[in-house]
Amino acid sequence: MPAGRPMRADARRNYDKIVATARVVFAERGTDCSLDEIARRAGVGPGTLYRHFPTREALVDALMKDWAGRVVRDAEAAVTADLPARATLMTWFESFVEHITLHRGAAAKLCAAMDDPSSPIFGKCQIMGEANRRVLDHLEARGELRPGVDAQNVMRIIGGIASVTDSSRVDLDVRPMLEVVVDGLVTD
Amino acid sequence: MPAGRPMRADARRNYDKIVATARVVFAERGTDCSLDEIARRAGVGPGTLYRHFPTREALVDALMKDWAGRVVRDAEAAVTADLPARATLMTWFESFVEHITLHRGAAAKLCAAMDDPSSPIFGKCQIMGEANRRVLDHLEARGELRPGVDAQNVMRIIGGIASVTDSSRVDLDVRPMLEVVVDGLVTD
DNA sequence: ACCTGAACACCGTTCAAGT
DNA sequence: ACCTGAACACCGTTCAAGT
Numbered sequence: 001m002p003a004g005r006p007m008r009a010d011a012r013r014n015y016d017k018i019v020a021t022a023r024v025v026f027a028e029r030g031t032d033c034s035l036d037e038i039a040r041r042a043g044v045g046p047g048t049l050y051r052h053f054p055t056r057e058a059l060v061d062a063l064m065k066d067w068a069g070r071v072v073r074d075a076e077a078a079v080t081a082d083l084p085a086r087a088t089l090m091t092w093f094e095s096f097v098e099h100i101t102l103h104r105g106a107a108a109k110l111c112a113a114m115d116d117p118s119s120p121i122f123g124k125c126q127i128m129g130e131a132n133r134r135v136l137d138h139l140e141a142r143g144e145l146r147p148g149v150d151a152q153n154v155m156r157i158i159g160g161i162a163s164v165t166d167s168s169r170v171d172l173d174v175r176p177m178l179e180v181v182v183d184g185l186v187t188d
Numbered sequence: 189m190p191a192g193r194p195m196r197a198d199a200r201r202n203y204d205k206i207v208a209t210a211r212v213v214f215a216e217r218g219t220d221c222s223l224d225e226i227a228r229r230a231g232v233g234p235g236t237l238y239r240h241f242p243t244r245e246a247l248v249d250a251l252m253k254d255w256a257g258r259v260v261r262d263a264e265a266a267v268t269a270d271l272p273a274r275a276t277l278m279t280w281f282e283s284f285v286e287h288i289t290l291h292r293g294a295a296a297k298l299c300a301a302m303d304d305p306s307s308p309i310f311g312k313c314q315i316m317g318e319a320n321r322r323v324l325d326h327l328e329a330r331g332e333l334r335p336g337v338d339a340q341n342v343m344r345i346i347g348g349i350a351s352v353t354d355s356s357r358v359d360l361d362v363r364p365m366l367e368v369v370v371d372g373l374v375t376d
Numbered sequence: 377a378c379c380t381g382a383a384c385a386c387c388g389t390t391c392a393a394g395t
Numbered sequence: 396a397c398c399t400g401a402a403c404a405c406c407g408t409t410c411a412a413g414t
Contacts (some may be wrong), residue, residue: 011378036406045380108296112355146371153365160348167300177341183334184372199397224387233399
């Protein structure tokens with residue numbers, strides 16, 4: 001995201017139109033929808049979409065512009081609320097799941113990008129990872145966490161739960177699953 | 189799988205050839221590979237593949253013919269070994285993950301089918317679910333399990349961990365993740 | 377510098393014609 | 396009853412021609 005020189009007016013306009021349309025279509029049809037449809041509904045040629053976003057994930061990344069701020073804010077809120085470990089983790093994990101499932105199919109993509117530095121959304125995963133570590137470190141400092149838990153692995157577990165929930169046909173309640181993980185993390 | 193009348197010889201031959209080829213191609217390219225390629229390499233027309241397997245999942249299901257037996261056998265082995273709860277669960281969960289990731293991309297498909305009775309592989313998910321419940325019931329009867337854990341949710345959590353591991357670019361060790369879940373399940 | 381849209385390759389799916 | 400392969404629709408991706 002280095003500023004670079006400003007875009008030409010028509011390019012800027014197309015870029016914004018594509019992102020806005022993608023937001024709508026992703027919400028309607030999920031992260032694996034047709035890119036052609038996005039271009040069509042945005043009123044641009046398919047080549048224009050590709051020029052701005054060489055991969056689907058680059059487009060997903062553009063959608064998540066203000067996402068990072070919300071994630072960091074929620075992690076900070078979980079820490080400063082200063083509740084018992086169980087409540088802190090449940091609150092944080094619930095917002096984690098909510099953030100990672102911003103569109104249908106997004107959770108799986110985010111999970112896959114967690115260990116893929118070449119992915120355009122790798123940066124977003126790192127932000128999520130840092131936010132998660134922030135919460136866990138806070139609890140560990142107070143001795144409320146079992147020793148030897150790797151924050152990265154915790155992120156993968158919660159991401160997995162989110163993926164399964166996201167891809168399920170029925171509307172699952174994640175909380176009982178999160179509670180099992182929380183029980184496995186806290187000292188009693 | 190009701191026996192029905194026996195297939196005509198050429199149909200039988202094609203069916204078997206498709207399944208054998210699919211086994212190879214799925215192993216090579218994952219569960220989302222091109223069905224056209226399978227038909228081509230099996231030496232049949234695309235229509236023939238569709239006649240025998242109307243959906244991709246129907247083909248996956250055919251591949252898992254002797255899979256169910258192995259799953260049930262492993263669950264039984266975990267129970268009869270009669271080890272402490274932690275060891276029992278770790279052993280069982282490790283084979284669970286192994287079975288559910290038989291091909292790249294399979295874990296996610298299995299997870300999605302867990303709550304979709306219309307899926308051709310729903311039956312396989314139920315077998316997995318029963319095997320899992322068998323192990324958990326055994327431990328619960330001995331009071332080694334925390335009260336209130338739902339076997340179905342446990343299956344979803346482990347399935348989620350398997351999915352994330354499966355879709356990751358790097359070769360992850362699932363055991364630390366499984367240990368967190370195990371800690372969340374057992375009484376101390 | 378950027379956009380357009382035709383063109384290409386590939387894939388899933390169907391179905392008329394064959395045996 | 397089953398197989399074949401052409402045909403169709405759709406999608407991702409590229410690129411020559413335009414402004």
